[in-house]
Amino acid sequence: MDIPHVIKAPLKWQPRISPPRRIQDRLAIFLFLLPAFAIFILFIIYPIVRAVYFSMFNWNGMGPATIFVGLDNFKQILTDHVFTKSIGNCLLIVVLSLSLQLPLALMLAIMVGRDLPGRAFFRAIFFMPYVLSEVITAIIWMSLFSPDPERGLINAILVLIPGVHAQNFLGNLNQVMGCIFVVLTWKYFGLHMLLYMAGLQNIPREIEEAAMIDGANRWQTIRHITIPLLGSTIRTTVQLSVLGSLTQFNLIWIMTRGGPVNASEVMSTYMYRYAFIRFQLGYGSAVALVMLAICLIFSITYLWLARQPDYLSGL
Amino acid sequence: MATVNVHKGRYIKRLQPRLFQYLILSIITLIILVPVVIMVFGALKTRGEMFSHPYTLPIPAHWENFEVILRTPSFWTMLRNSVAVMLGTTAGVLIICSLASFVFARMQFHGKDLAFNFLTLGLMFPITVAIMPVYLVVRQMHLIDSLLAVILVQTAFGISGNILILRGFFTSIPMELQDAAYIDGCNPFGFFWRILLPLARPALAAIGALTMIISWNDLLTPLVLLNSDSLWTLPLGTMQFQGQYSSDLALTAAFVTLSALPAIIFYMFAERQIVSGLTAGAIKG
Numbered sequence: 001m002d003i004p005h006v007i008k009a010p011l012k013w014q015p016r017i018s019p020p021r022r023i024q025d026r027l028a029i030f031l032f033l034l035p036a037f038a039i040f041i042l043f044i045i046y047p048i049v050r051a052v053y054f055s056m057f058n059w060n061g062m063g064p065a066t067i068f069v070g071l072d073n074f075k076q077i078l079t080d081h082v083f084t085k086s087i088g089n090c091l092l093i094v095v096l097s098l099s100l101q102l103p104l105a106l107m108l109a110i111m112v113g114r115d116l117p118g119r120a121f122f123r124a125i126f127f128m129p130y131v132l133s134e135v136i137t138a139i140i141w142m143s144l145f146s147p148d149p150e151r152g153l154i155n156a157i158l159v160l161i162p163g164v165h166a167q168n169f170l171g172n173l174n175q176v177m178g179c180i181f182v183v184l185t186w187k188y189f190g191l192h193m194l195l196y197m198a199g200l201q202n203i204p205r206e207i208e209e210a211a212m213i214d215g216a217n218r219w220q221t222i223r224h225i226t227i228p229l230l231g232s233t234i235r236t237t238v239q240l241s242v243l244g245s246l247t248q249f250n251l252i253w254i255m256t257r258g259g260p261v262n263a264s265e266v267m268s269t270y271m272y273r274y275a276f277i278r279f280q281l282g283y284g285s286a287v288a289l290v291m292l293a294i295c296l297i298f299s300i301t302y303l304w305l306a307r308q309p310d311y312l313s314g315l
Numbered sequence: 316m317a318t319v320n321v322h323k324g325r326y327i328k329r330l331q332p333r334l335f336q337y338l339i340l341s342i343i344t345l346i347i348l349v350p351v352v353i354m355v356f357g358a359l360k361t362r363g364e365m366f367s368h369p370y371t372l373p374i375p376a377h378w379e380n381f382e383v384i385l386r387t388p389s390f391w392t393m394l395r396n397s398v399a400v401m402l403g404t405t406a407g408v409l410i411i412c413s414l415a416s417f418v419f420a421r422m423q424f425h426g427k428d429l430a431f432n433f434l435t436l437g438l439m440f441p442i443t444v445a446i447m448p449v450y451l452v453v454r455q456m457h458l459i460d461s462l463l464a465v466i467l468v469q470t471a472f473g474i475s476g477n478i479l480i481l482r483g484f485f486t487s488i489p490m491e492l493q494d495a496a497y498i499d500g501c502n503p504f505g506f507f508w509r510i511l512l513p514l515a516r517p518a519l520a521a522i523g524a525l526t527m528i529i530s531w532n533d534l535l536t537p538l539v540l541l542n543s544d545s546l547w548t549l550p551l552g553t554m555q556f557q558g559q560y561s562s563d564l565a566l567t568a569a570f571v572t573l574s575a576l577p578a579i580i581f582y583m584f585a586e587r588q589i590v591s592g593l594t595a596g597a598i599k600g
Contacts (some may be wrong), residue, residue, distance in 0.1 A: 009346040020525070028503035029418050033430065036474055037416035039407075040434055042470035047448035054451065092463045108343070111336050118337075124586060126346050131582040131589070132351075135550040136575045139557050140350045143357075143564065150369060151564070153353060185346070198594035240497035247443040254554055268443045275447045276539060299439035300425055 004179045027037070048292065055286035062281050073286035083287070086258075087264040087294075089177060093245040093266070096181045102237060105189045106230075109196035110222060114205070123197060126190035134187070134250035141183045142255055143168040170256055173263040180264055183251055199233030200226070235306045242302070243295060269293050323372030341362040351575075357568035365565040380569030390573070392545060393552040397531060400465050400548055404530040405523050407470035412477040413519065417507050419478065420485035421493060431482070443535060445472075450539050452489050460542045473529070477522045480595045484518035485511060521592035531578055549574045 017162055057065035073247035077083050108126070112119045113283065129137060134238070146152030147168045149159045155166040169179050203226065211221045257267035258273065271291065277285025357365055358380055360375035384390050418424075419431050447467055450459075458464040488511065496506045512519070534550040540545060547555070553574045560567050582589065 024502055025422060026424075028507075029422055029424050032414040032418045032507075034409045036434055036478065039411060039467065039471045040437070040474050043449055043452070043468050044445055045439060047452040051448035062350075108340070116333075117337065122340050122344065125347055127586075127590070128351075128579070129347060131578050132530075132575055133529055133550045133553075134554045134570050135534055135557075139553070139567065139571050140354050143568075144350055144353070150519060151364070151560065153349070153370060155506060156370065156598065186350075189348075194590060195594060196588075208382065215330075243439075243441050247441045249443045253556075277451070281447075281451065281574065284447050285451070286446060292444045295440035295444055300577075304489055 002083075019154060039088075048289075050297045051285040051288055052284050055289050057282040058280075059282035061281040065282060069282070073283050074290065075288055076283070076288055081267060082262050083270055085262055086267050086270045088266060089266050090248075092177055093181060093184065093248060094242050097184070097245050098238065100181075101189050101244050102184045102192055102241060104185070105192035105237075106196050106227075106234075109193045109200060110187075110196065110226065112193075114200060119197075123194060127194050128190065129187045130191045132187070135254060137183060137187050138254035139186060140250050141179075141186070145179055145255075159208070171260055176256060176264045178262065180252055180255065181268065184248065184253070188241075188249070192241065195233055195237050196230060199230045203229045238306075239299065241304055244296060246295060246298070247291065267294075354568050355572050357565055358572045360565050362563055365568075369564075380566050381573065384570050384573055385565065386432075389547075390570075391543070391575075393547050393549045394577075396462060396546055397548040398438050400462055400469070400537070401527050401530045403462070403466035404414075404469040404473065405526045405546045407466060408473040408477055408526045409519060411470065411525055412474060412481050412522070413512065413515070414507075416478050416481035416485050417511060419482045421506075421511075422486075422503070431478075434478055435475045436471065438479070446535055446539050453540055459540060460546065462541075462546060464540045465536050465548070468540065469533060472536075473526055477526070479513070480522055480592065481518060482516055484551075484597065486516055510537075515528050517591070518595070520585075520588045521595060524588035525592035527581065527585075528578065528589060531581075549577075560587070 020032055054065055056068060056070055056072075058067040058069045059065035086180065093279050112122055116122075143151060144153050147153040147155060147166055149166050152166075152169075154169070158164050159166055167175060169175050207229065211225045247268050248266055249272065251274065252264055252266055253269055256264045258269040265286070268291070271287040273282055274280045274287060334442070336457040353370070356371075356373045357369070361377050364373070406551070411468045415434065419427065449471075453459055453464045453468065458467070492510060492514075493506055501509070507510075532550060533548075534554065537546075538550045538554075541551065544552075544555075553571060556570050557567050560570075563595055
């Protein structure tokens with residue numbers, strides 16, 4: 001029964017062998033990479049290159065760009081105190097995220113650890129805000145932050161404390177960034193915690209146990225064993241967190257539109273305002289390029305500085 | 316008797332840190348859940364109740380707000396648009412990234428590292444940075460105000476991260492399988508389609524689930540690229556609804572609850588995939 005198959009098989013495959021394997025491979029490489037390159041170049045690289053051109057014009061988007069202004073747009077951006085303020089606010093979010101949000105996530109990840117009963121439950125709850133869209137998060141928190149204690153839960157709790165008045169929160173120049181940071185933490189600490197928990201999963205328990213046997217207490221073990229071994233995960237979360245903080249848009253735009261009086265302006269809301277509200281597309285392009293430069297400078301320096309040995313790769 | 320007491324004491328001592336841990340975790344669970352629960356409760360109240368007792372339990376529950384929204388045709392249009400964009404983007408990302416990752420993981424050619432580094436440039440800056448330049452190009456291509464534009468742009472922004480994840484996964488599939496397939500007369504296309512993709516199903520599910528969530532929640536791309544309200548996606552529509560009906564808190568709460576519901580349900584079923592997609596990216600990157 002099987003014999004005809006065996007005889008037929010080489011005949012059937014003959015024409016496929018005739019073009020050399022190398023040409024076939026070349027064709028596969030080309031065809032497989034084509035869609036990725038096409039869409040990546042067309043919708044990311046080419047637009048950015050075009051933006052370099054438009055950034056040198058004073059252009060409102062109607063007709064071709066004709067009013068050439070050279071580097072004036074960049075000069076104006078870097079001297080505009082609103083933009084300086086927006087960089088300051090971005091850096092404030094970066095600093096707060098790195099000093100409060102990530103340590104909180106790390107602490108909780110270590111606390112939940114590998115074997116706390118119910119860890120899957122806590123992980124699922126803490127990660128849930130990440131799955132809710134930023135629009136929903138912003139709307140939920142806008143009502144919590146409402147200055148009217150009848151509407152906003154936070155003020156409703158605050159006024160129960162004797163001597164404390166209802167706060168303006170999102171309407172207060174000094175409180176608005178703090179409020180935004182609270183919302184950012186609510187939404188994103190679960191993501192970082194999840195990544196740390198996955199990183200912890202990769203650390204062999206024996207190493208920590210060995211440290212304990214050698215007389216290290218719980219804190220020393222965490223400080224000198226667990227955290228260094230989590231190095232590559234921590235580096236990733238730091239990069240994610242910094243890039244996210246530098247370009248945060250949705251939450252801030254919905255909750256405050258950068259207000260009151262530019263108090264919560266960040267680079268992306270500044271860009272959006274100029275490009276899509278005032279339709280100064282040349283100036284908007286220039287702002288986008290400044291943001292891109294800041295992100296690239298950070299990413300490249302960070303990747304270069306953080307090229308530390310990955311302790312676990314040797315295990 | 317004494318030994319029992321000693322035993323008990325040690326037990327309690329061991330239990331204490333656990334109790335403390337659970338206390339902290341419970342407080343944070345409350346902080347996460349209370350805002351969401353308050354919104355859902357708000358959705359179940361009438362407008363008047365929302366003013367008179369905003370923080371009480373919605374007893375009896377009023378489902379009218381949900382009814383009002385489910386009867387508006389525009390809600391269903393937004394839902395349909397969101398689903399279309401999500402499916403389009405997810406299909407695009409899965410096809411394009413699995414093809415490219417296969418080449419990077421399994422084939423040799425000059426300039427491979429350069430090509431890979433080029434395609435993963437997108438990891439160095441988030442989508443927000445490029446949206447303004449992308450808007451100009453999309454407008455130039457006369458694709459503005461179309462769902463196709465949103466799909467293409469979201470797909471483009473998904474390329475870098477997902478190629479990185481999938482390449483890692485494809486590399487871990489044993490080389491012997493490929494040799495065996497080639498000896499049996501399989502060509503690269505055949506190996507990719509018949510062997511690699513079926514084996515990579517868990518990885519594809521992970522990046523698929525993650526892409527779905529990211530696309531579903533994306534506000535910026537539709538906000539910039541779409542004008543007509545007949546094309547709005549749910550996040551965009553939710554934002555506009557909140558602005559328009561800000562005085563009717565209960566109705567807004569119902570709208571927000573309904574637009575959050577698909578993501579929550581999806582999360583309940585695909586938590587494992589979303590989590591493994593995220594961690595694969597972070598741990599390997």
